[in-house]
Amino acid sequence: MKFVRMPVPGVSLGCDYNPEQWSPDVWREDVALMRQAGVDLVAVNIFGWSNLEPSPGEYRFDDLDEVVELLHANGIKLNLGTGTSSPPPWLTSRYPEVLPVAEDGTTRFPGGRQAWCPSSPVFRDRALDLVSRVARRYGRHPALVLWHVSNELGCHNALCYCETSAEAFRNWLRGRYRKIETLNAAWGTSFWSQRYGDWSEIQPPRLALSLRNPAQIVDFHRFSSDELLGYYRAEASILRKHSQTPVTTNFMVTAHIRNLDYWSWAPEMDVIANDHYLDHRLGDPVAELSFAADLTRGLAGGRPWMLMEQAAGAVNWQPHNLTKAPGEMIRNSLTHVARGADSICFFQWRASAQGAEKFHSAMLPHAGTDTVAWREVLRLSETLDRIGEVAGTEVEADAALLFSWDSWWSAEGEARPSQAVTYLDQVHAAHRALRGLGVTTDVIAPGTDLSRYRLVVVPCLYMVSDEHARAIADYVAAGGHVVVTFFSGIVDERDRIRLGGYPGAFRDLLGVVAEEFAPLQPEMSVTLTNGATATLWTERLRVTTATVEASYRDGLLPGVPAITRNQYGDGVAWYVATKTDMSELFREATGRRGETGNVEIVRRSGGGRSYLFVINHGTDPVEHPTTGYDLVAGQAISGSLRVEGGGVAVIREEAR
Template sequence: MTQSNETTRRWLRRAGSARLEFGADYNPDQWPREFWDEDVRAMREAGVTVVSLAIFSWARLEPREGVYDFAWLDEVMDLLHSGGITVDLATATASPPPWLTRKHPEILPVTRTGEVLSPGARQHWRPTSPIFREHALRLVRELAVRYAEHPALVAWHVNNELGCHNIYDYSDDAAAAFRVWLRDRYGDVEALNHAWGTAFWSQRYDDFEEVLPPRLAASHPNPTQQLDFKRFSSDALKQHLRAERDLLHGITPEVPVTTNFMVMGETKGMNYADWAAEVDFVSNDHYVLPGPQARDELSFSANLTGNLAGGRPWFLMEHSTSAVNWQPVNVAKKPGELERDSLTHVAHGADAVCYFQWRQSKAGAEKYHSAMLPHAGTDSEVFRGVVRLGQRLREMAPVAGSHRRRAEVGIVFDWESWWAAEHDSHPTDRLRYRQEALDWYTALLDAGVRADVLPVGGPLEEYRVLIAPILHVVPAALAGRLRDWVAAGGHLVTTYFSGIVDENDHVWLGGYPGPLRDVLGIRIEEFGPLLDHESVELDNGTTGTLWSDRIDVTGEDVEVLARYKTGEQAERAAVTRRRAGDGSAAYVSTRLGPDGLAPLLPALLGPAGVRGELPPELAGRVELAIRGDHWFLINRTDEPVDLSALPGAGLLGPRGVTVLHRG
């Protein structure tokens, strides 16, 4: 299955018109009936057009095995439709009801240490449990048949945040499914032995039945076993997504199906680049994470989601109006952040702005999580902000359906490198793959340069510059693809701990960075991780941490852009670039952070002719994102910014967003 413009148009036709959708998760079953009419009235005031419904309602929909209660959901569906509000109807399979876990405790996940996770929270199910699958699909069928023709239904919402709490299950069900997955991948046990390097530590297998998940062991589990188990675990959840999707497509072929990804922060167990083609339109949940790059991380995640969607519109299924409840300290959003956060997602391709949730819960684990309608009610600044945003989204209807405009710079993002680079038994356990990628993104934003964050399997050839931070896993085919792209005039930038292993997590021999040595014109014999208190100075005035490679320059036309000034590698190359015809390949051997990367960007981007699209005085203060003919200008600061250098623009308020039409 692949996405298409038709699936997006189908959503818009069912929704009634081309518009930016606005809404939230709606949980009416948490509230007495007398609240529902007020909910719909307030939704209309806010401009809500769509709600995700029944996400955690399995126990209400099927209170006893095989006994269904749809009367309340019928009434809610009809009430929403009469109010002009459409429904993204969930399959309600995210959290099984108590009767199911009591009757079948064997559906409960098992940790790597052998502990069985109890019910009482959510997502207490094994992705590979045939018993869970049977009961879940039975419920999905009942829902699909009952609501197939309901006029409020515009999309199906499979499960919810698949893998948020149950990505890694080490149960006997998982072990059996893992063996099947390995047979499919390798064909025979000798191929498995080769891939896993089982000659080490006497791990050679004689039969697939001897293979287990990487449970708690006396020492470090086999690294390729760990990598394959991550691949398998992502695939197991993808198979559940497919099972629900295929059933829904069979009964309601005209209703698009989605599930909410979680492209944010350190949520890394699900390979969303692999999942994106399985849904009719990409959806994502995102919550702002505290820290100095909080706003940039939001933009990074929205950008990556837009590229997972292939540049087509996607749907923001969840974010927060204000504080969340699950961080160590949950701070309310500042004035302007509700709107800026939402419109940044729109700038990167979202055609829907939705929240968790509509009405803030009175009880339960998320009662302190903000909502569109807070505990304070409609007479609150949060609700007034929601109403203002709803009005602005209505005014921005011409943006709906437009595609993201490709940038000239691409930041390559690879889930398998993320997984493998952070395994145990490595030169350092301080390495953070996503942080390095985010640092480059922030540095480019600071320089006023647009960049796309794109999966490694994406259209790399369309970019002038590719930045591939910690591209740790480099199969031969990818290495060849990058070499050919550089030879054709592309400009590659990569970093420490790149080009180290192949798809089996086997080290490329002959020196680092393996199959990228020749195109980079360098060779490294030994890794140089730094201790926590250590840093190194470069001769361009910047400071490196985490890593410090000993680089031998081996190729012709290699220019040293920066040298180490202090440390064990003093006087040796720290940053290099090799010219290759009209292209080039550069290597950055230490972690510099956004500030340290800034002085390098002119030298790395200059040969490709890449420069910012905004006046220099706006660089760093304003983020530019482009959808079709619409320029989104996002104030990255807490101060007003004068945009008068741009035709049709004026003063942009603190944390503000303005949209200019550039026909």
């Protein structure tokens, strides 16, 4: 990563602003209210293309000039979008070939956003021309502190199946495999008479009458992630040519977006930025927020990052768009700060009066300033100012969880032992159990150095290379502790089954061999000899060098091991061959005896400073031993901190 300093000092407050939706009189009112709310950073020109270039080659910058100068005159810094996230109607009308094609081979038309193919040379030429003009005009403006490339790249158009994408896919495959024979071996094309004789015969994995080649699908995901990354690089290159200002784009580390491998994207960012919205379709949306923040910090290499977007209240795109209770905005925001964010921004500033997002919440709601929502914004702003000295410190974590987009894509293939088994289910369950014990966890990529961690968790690492499997084994041999969950180690990076018994790459490390998977129906459960209940998955497992920690008491496999423990070198490796609560196992592995439940307890430190975050998402008060000064309440704490239900505290600790 080239740049790690945040664009605004302290813990900044920011927002996404769409002045093109409003009149100049409203702009002036908005900027005055932004000052009142303590807004430090504003993102503009995110969807500005049709305003800047209303017809081909006709450019109008007057409105954007006025907005930029208005923000600058009021001391507000600029997060300037390139305006390319959605093409104007004239572009798709004149050049319909830029439109994306879905998996079923049908074209997706304008009327929404991101109606463009990532491989389209026509789109790229027109978009980069706009980027060049924006960069030359504003690249040295004193208010500019950050460039914002496009917006949520790949949110809707990551996978395009048109003929242009097909040719780009073939070129990508040539670069990866060099020879068609190598590709045939990698994809296992001897199966179902799929062997290719020439690159021109290869198509994207469009919908077929039967199951498709899983290795081809995984490679198409890889290609699509790389294709959009190449587009990001093209925009960033132009911006850097005309400006010294750092460049980024907003990631979407969240439960429902999976198409981009951000481990490969992160090194290209000058600042890591993420968009995150509470997803009430999940069983525990707050726990998922904590996980997403930890993963974003992992992408930032442990350094501070930006929350580029979150909602002040309800979103507009879930089946049931729930608003936030009083105090919830602060708890959500400080959870991100506790886990590494040094900038808290919102979509959006003023709630839209028209368009698809008119029911999406905003810092300034439709009802105006005499509202609970506005008062919550003012309260958050004051809180961020009070804790500003936290900025620049880093999160302390002694556990790690390995996360892999390759495994996410491949483990959820069309043909798998159980459609009820999903990658994120295991990942979230492991992280949630650690969080419930008060264990702060780094979410990191396979292959990362593990030596500093007391515990490493490997949930559903279905696809793993020999190199990455060996790194995990070496960590344990040197004295580390690892927990591996089911459906891990099954295939290599080409989606080829590791023969000899499951869990494949981890058999020797774990001291077990599974002969057969035995998934359960979603409504079924079995009991374990340790008294726990297990669901979803079992397997016909036998130990080789491991000891049995728990077996199945009933079900199809009574007496068969379900949880095992293996001494490997100087360390210990556990295997969890079913879906069950892992809290007790994590207590043993970490030495943590208590539970924190729905309370965040996270520490940031650096430069001789240490800050303890205690965020109580529950309704009952909690107490935690500490001595120092509560930055939120503005009072000294001696010996014990009490945080009421729904409350937050950030303690500048005395020397530990």
